[in-house]
Amino acid sequence: MVAPLRFALTILLFLAFPADAAQRTIYLTFDDGPLDGTSNILDVLEAKQVPATLFMVGMHAQASSANKALVKRAKGLPLVTIGNHSYSHAYNHYRHFYSDTEGVVADMLMANAVLGLKPVVHARLPGRDVFRLPSMSKNDNSLGQAQIGREDPDYEFVAASGFYLYGWDHEWVHEDSGKPVQSVDHLVTEIDHLFGYGHFVKPGKLILLMHDEMFRDVFDGKTNLTNLINALKQRNYTFGALPGYDG
Numbered sequence: 001m002v003a004p005l006r007f008a009l010t011i012l013l014f015l016a017f018p019a020d021a022a023q024r025t026i027y028l029t030f031d032d033g034p035l036d037g038t039s040n041i042l043d044v045l046e047a048k049q050v051p052a053t054l055f056m057v058g059m060h061a062q063a064s065s066a067n068k069a070l071v072k073r074a075k076g077l078p079l080v081t082i083g084n085h086s087y088s089h090a091y092n093h094y095r096h097f098y099s100d101t102e103g104v105v106a107d108m109l110m111a112n113a114v115l116g117l118k119p120v121v122h123a124r125l126p127g128r129d130v131f132r133l134p135s136m137s138k139n140d141n142s143l144g145q146a147q148i149g150r151e152d153p154d155y156e157f158v159a160a161s162g163f164y165l166y167g168w169d170h171e172w173v174h175e176d177s178g179k180p181v182q183s184v185d186h187l188v189t190e191i192d193h194l195f196g197y198g199h200f201v202k203p204g205k206l207i208l209l210m211h212d213e214m215f216r217d218v219f220d221g222k223t224n225l226t227n228l229i230n231a232l233k234q235r236n237y238t239f240g241a242l243p244g245y246d247g
């Protein structure tokens, strides 16, 4: 076969079978709900039929009857996994919260009860990018030297209390107001680059961290999330359900 023809065939094959589409999986995760923004997320997930995990806060679930209804609605969606993101969200005092392993476990178990979750429960600890899964373990590399030991609970004990703990690979960052920082286009470019470099906790798998409050109407929540999912689908990314992540 002459070289130019072979080259053309290679290009054609590449276009027909994108190199490693099956190995490029994105896990959408949303933290801190139920909050304003959660119903927009559920609307979009339902319309686009993609799996996602909502790491919910027990205290937020109890805050109103509307929030209780959101938990119930999310639980009724087959593609949605409800995860545990603690009862209190550490009241945002991480140092105090994480100095007491048994207190952390008690708080997590209380969220199980409120959210109606039974072990093994998929969970994300508030403010901690920590993994404890059957096949792997990763600590939070963002903690400073002074924090290590002092506000580092015994994660093995937490996991052994009935939790698979998940951190994240990349974040759609938001301002204090909840306003998303990256545009959808910018975020998709970042994701493309990350798959180019491949520095993930698990090869070919990207856990994307987002927060429910980013998807309020005031930030064009439904449009942003729909556009993100459409753009990722166009690039042949696969969407994964977190319960299959460690498989």
Ligand SMILES: [Zn+2]
Pocket: 031, 032, 085, 089, 126, 127
């Ligand atoms: Zn959180």
